Amino acid sequence: MTEQNAIANYYKYTGKKSFNFTTALVDMDGVLFDSMKNHTRAWVKLMKKNGIKCTRDEFYMYEGMTGRDIIKMKFKDGAGKNITDDEAQALYKVKTRYFTELGDVEMIDGTLELLKALKAAGIKCVLVTGSGTHTMLERVDTDYEGIFDKQRITATDVKRGKPNPEPYLKAMAKMNAQPNECIVIENAPLGVQAGHTAGCFTVGVTTGPIAEKDMYKAGADMVYKDMASFQAALPQLIEALKTTL
Ligand code: CA
Secondary structure (H helix, E strand, O other): OOHHHHHHHHHHHHOOOOOOOOEEEEOOEOOOEOOHHHHHHHHHHHHHHOOOOOOOOHHHHOEOEOHHHHHHHHHHHHHOOOOOHHHHHHHHHHHHHHHHHOOOOOEOOOHHHHHHHHHHOOOEEEEEOOOOOHHHHHHHHHHOOOOEEEEEEOHHHOOOOOOOOHHHHHHHHHHOOOHHHEEEEEOOHHHHHHHHHOOOEEEEEOOOOOOHHHHHHOOOOEEEOOHHHHHHHHHHHHHHHOOOO
16 A cells, blocks of 8 residues: 555545645554553453453454443453443453553654654644553653643543544544544554544554554554654655645
8 A cells, every 4th residue: 555545545435635634643552652561461360350251362452442341341241241330440440550560661662753753744643542541641741742732532531432433533623623634543453443434544553463454454544564664654645645636
């Protein structure tokens, strides 16, 4: 896929004729931070303590959903239990504690440089995450200082997490931006699906075990293998997005 083909394809399925790139809507886990390894470990620990069978890998596939939704789904499917929102919230607190106990996570290689390049090109960056993990949200302001607009969407802002488009629709509403002004940057199929359904030009970056083809299948317009490749292609992408029909 070339950037030119990707935008031509985007125009074809959206019916749009132009793109005015002003805003990048940026996911957190797996995009800003290499946090998924510890998240999947914490999830398995929580499930085991509650007698629910699971594998670590499955949690990569749920990435993007809110913790509350993952807990409700797993307790229903794995134990036949209907968990209330309050119970799910309490269990999510336990999972967050397990995650925090696993220690600090690294930044994803190349993301800071990529976001700096976007800022230098005059693009606004907005954080859009299903996460409610305060330790990580606080790190955004220090590790990615000066990058993000004050507006952000987190777990507390949305009723329906990814793959529902609500987080991205809310972010666009806050920024007063149209779908054909925004690119979404995601690392997981459900997040890609949310960005795609919201009508944005969606870029998948395979920073974890998910295959490129699964990102395209979820609706990615363009997939890069890492942040450095994305940054190297950024000038072509910005040029391609200026194409009009
Ligand atoms: Ca993610």
